[in-house]
Amino acid sequence: MSSRLRLLLAAVGLLALAWLLLAALDRALALAQRFMGLPTGMRWLVGGVLLLVALAGAGLGVWWLRPRKPRTPVVAPDRASLEARIERLREADTDVEELRKELGELDRRRESDRTYLAVFGEISTGKSTLIAALVPGASPERDARGGTTRDVVTYETSAWDAPWTVADVPGSSEADGETRERLAREEALRAHAVIYVCAGDLTRTQGDELRWLGDFGKPLLLAVNKADQWTPDELARILSRVREQAGGVPDAVLAISAGGEERFTRRLPDGSTEDVTRRRAANVQPLLDALRQLLAPGSAALEAQRQNAVLAGLHERTGERERAWRGVEAERIVRRYARRAVVGAMAAVAPGSDLVIQGALATGMVRALAALHDVRVTDVEIDNLLRQVRMTLRTGTSVALAVAGNALKAFPGLGTLGGGVLHAFAYALIFDSFGRALAATLAERRTLDQEDAGERMRELLGEAGASRLRHLAELTGEALRDR
Ligand SMILES: Nc1nc2c(ncn2[C@@H]2O[C@H](COP(=O)(O)OP(=O)(O)OP(=O)(O)O)[C@@H](O)[C@H]2O)c(=O)[nH]1
Ligand SMILES: [Mg+2]
Numbered sequence: 184m185s186s187r188l189r190l191l192l193a194a195v196g197l198l199a200l201a202w203l204l205l206a207a208l209d210r211a212l213a214l215a216q217r218f219m220g221l222p223t224g225m226r227w228l229v230g231g232v233l234l235l236v237a238l239a240g241a242g243l244g245v246w247w248l249r250p251r252k253p254r255t256p257v258v259a260p261d262r263a264s265l266e267a268r269i270e271r272l273r274e275a276d277t278d279v280e281e282l283r284k285e286l287g288e289l290d291r292r293r294e295s296d297r298t299y300l301a302v303f304g305e306i307s308t309g310k311s312t313l314i315a316a317l318v319p320g321a322s323p324e325r326d327a328r329g330g331t332t333r334d335v336v337t338y339e340t341s342a343w344d345a346p347w348t349v350a351d352v353p354g355s356s357e358a359d360g361e362t363r364e365r366l367a368r369e370e371a372l373r374a375h376a377v378i379y380v381c382a383g384d385l386t387r388t389q390g391d392e393l394r395w396l397g398d399f400g401k402p403l404l405l406a407v408n409k410a411d412q413w414t415p416d417e418l419a420r421i422l423s424r425v426r427e428q429a430g431g432v433p434d435a436v437l438a439i440s441a442g443g444e445e446r447f448t449r450r451l452p453d454g455s456t457e458d459v460t461r462r463r464a465a466n467v468q469p470l471l472d473a474l475r476q477l478l479a480p481g482s483a484a485l486e487a488q489r490q491n492a493v494l495a496g497l498h499e500r501t502g503e504r505e506r507a508w509r510g511v512e513a514e515r516i517v518r519r520y521a522r523r524a525v526v527g528a529m530a531a532v533a534p535g536s537d538l539v540i541q542g543a544l545a546t547g548m549v550r551a552l553a554a555l556h557d558v559r560v561t562d563v564e565i566d567n568l569l570r571q572v573r574m575t576l577r578t579g580t581s582v583a584l585a586v587a588g589n590a591l592k593a594f595p596g597l598g599t600l601g602g603g604v605l606h607a608f609a610y611a612l613i614f615d616s617f618g619r620a621l622a623a624t625l626a627e628r629r630t631l632d633q634e635d636a637g638e639r640m641r642e643l644l645g646e647a648g649a650s651r652l653r654h655l656a657e658l659t660g661e662a663l664r665d666r
Pocket of ligand 1: 311312327352354439442444
């Protein structure tokens, strides 16, 4: 667009704006005149409403501009309780080697006088290239393809008269790279400080990652890499957008060029071609300056936050293993009680005596499952729960019997076990449904939530899949043969 045309357009725009302002002023004056012409009562009413609207607008503005509270940092459980949980898992034959190693590494780093720094971020943002620029002599593998770094690799160096260990980690957000991403996150927790590398605007996932890191309260720098790709104007705009997207989470947002190499094919005057590798100039000085300032207190001063982050990560990992172990254990308990219910159903001699036997068994199962999930239950709570289960079964028994009847036709072997098998099978289905429902409620809600357990049980009774029925048929057969 020629500059004359641009000038003309700007002049037209200004004129239009001035005209609009005049029109608005004229309208405001007309309204004011009409307002003054109103009878006194109406004037008060309209004035009052206008004032209320203005106050509400001002209130909204103040709320919108209020200073945001900093996010509360993650608080980890204390070490002793974590150790006790890990020990309990070990006693239950769960593999806790990895968790213990993490505790060992925590101590090893605490006792060393090194400062640990992790370079974290999405694939291909230039983390390995940055390490090569930060650590003299380090040559981690770098490539334009995402997912080049496959493992955590540490490099030792020294800076500002102190020993440092810098970790290069696999990039996040790689397709099928969950395991590597996990390794990267664990290493980020072990560091005193983290450099988060991006190469342009932050995506939503990157923003989430950054906030996740920020919640541990450790020194965190956001490096916007590959600054050489943009003009100074573009870079200023990108930096200001990234600062906004980062929402004050990192201690500083800096533009850098990690450098690296670029390869291209050059055509020579004689028509032939040659492959050329050219080094890009690196500029990481702003990052070094920020690091120096941020880490001036020394690694000892940053150790508490580092420990907190590692323990918080361990808490999560221990929790995952506990959930898995509880899941397996709950299945074992449910299976045990379902077997007993099968035997109990066959042993019931007088009418209704099965209910007494099964009631005692159901109480035992509730207690066992609650103890497994560390949920305290009173006798009254158990009684209430069983009353509700019986109510569900008033309609549910016919469902269970019908399901069992159909399933028995599919497992003709059970027919040879004699009369009462249908009844026993129905009890296996009922106990299995009740037990699974209760275990799921306890695991998810950590309380004996009757309503939730009842709802889940109804679902499980109604939709027993083929593999579950086969498993229950086998269980019934085994229980009856062992009887
Ligand atoms: N233009 C430009 N390219 C860069 C810069 N830093 C790195 N690169 C290029 O970005 C690509 C990825 O670099 P890497 O260092 O392998 O990236 P990474 O983050 O370690 O990647 P992963 O290990 O896959 O997670 C390479 O082609 C680098 O040459 C930079 O400052 N400017
Ligand atoms: Mg890499």
